[in-house]
Amino acid sequence: MKNENTSRRNFIANTSKAGLAIGLTATVLPSLANRFSFSSSAADGIPYSQRPLLYGYKDLEAAIDAMTMEIHYTKHAKAYATNLAEAIVAEKVDTKSTSLEALMAKVSKYSAKLRNNGGGHFNHELFWQSMTPISTGKPAGKLLSAIEKDFGSFEAFKTQFDNAGKNRFGSGFAWLVINNDKKLVIGSTPNQDNPLMDVSELKGTPLLGLDVWEHAYYLRYQNKRADYINAWWNVVNWEMIQQRFDAAV
Numbered sequence: 001m002k003n004e005n006t007s008r009r010n011f012i013a014n015t016s017k018a019g020l021a022i023g024l025t026a027t028v029l030p031s032l033a034n035r036f037s038f039s040s041s042a043a044d045g046i047p048y049s050q051r052p053l054l055y056g057y058k059d060l061e062a063a064i065d066a067m068t069m070e071i072h073y074t075k076h077a078k079a080y081a082t083n084l085a086e087a088i089v090a091e092k093v094d095t096k097s098t099s100l101e102a103l104m105a106k107v108s109k110y111s112a113k114l115r116n117n118g119g120g121h122f123n124h125e126l127f128w129q130s131m132t133p134i135s136t137g138k139p140a141g142k143l144l145s146a147i148e149k150d151f152g153s154f155e156a157f158k159t160q161f162d163n164a165g166k167n168r169f170g171s172g173f174a175w176l177v178i179n180n181d182k183k184l185v186i187g188s189t190p191n192q193d194n195p196l197m198d199v200s201e202l203k204g205t206p207l208l209g210l211d212v213w214e215h216a217y218y219l220r221y222q223n224k225r226a227d228y229i230n231a232w233w234n235v236v237n238w239e240m241i242q243q244r245f246d247a248a249v
């Protein structure tokens with residue numbers, strides 16, 4: 001009886017977690033409008049553990065198929081979070097006093113395992129946040145003004161970002177960052193590095209990150225990374241990027 005109760009409790013706990021991750025199919029899309037009116041939490045630090053997705057695996061079909069989303073979230077990204085948790089224990093990181101962002105800034109002092117999986121976890125959490133089923137299609141307000149000031153136009157910005165993603169050799173991420181001079185900069189990093197890392201050539205606060213590892217697009221796009229990037233603009237979460245921008249300037 002005791003076991004049954006425990007199982008039932010676990011079942012309920014797991015079901016409600018799964019509900020957050022996969023329950024939001026097209027039938028409940030209207031409610032996404034509320035969920036995506038982000039509170040200040042969008043610009044807060046990224047926790048050390050994996051958060052539930054705020055949309056279902058199927059909800060980004062305009063750019064990414066459901067199977068890719070499911071494998072990416074439950075296998076690849078989960079593995080980074082799990083391996084990061086192991087490295088934190090092994091290398092005695094005090095996660096209460098050190099944010100993940102602060103850990104990235106001194107990652108050269110730690111192992112390759114911590115660098116690869118800490119970066120992997122951070123990058124994916126930001127990547128999930130960077131997407132929404134109800135994209136506005138382009139930025140607005142102060143973010144749009146800053147993009148136009150630093151890149152000439154929104155179209156010029158997109159072209160430069162596309163090229164950063166297309167030209168990253170092998171696996172990595174393309175980024176829009178805001179640097180110490182409060183200027184917007186586009187670049188890319190290899191593997192699971194990111195612009196917060198002291199080892200990174202590209203430095204700044206990441207506002208938008210695009211995963212260009214083959215695992216992010218191969219099922220639908222095979223070798224056609226450019227087509228994946230082109231479709232990805234359909235699901236960019238400009239509201240979240242605006243919030244990260246507001247917090248950084």
Ligand code: MN3
Binds near residue numbers: 072
């Ligand atoms: Mn990935």
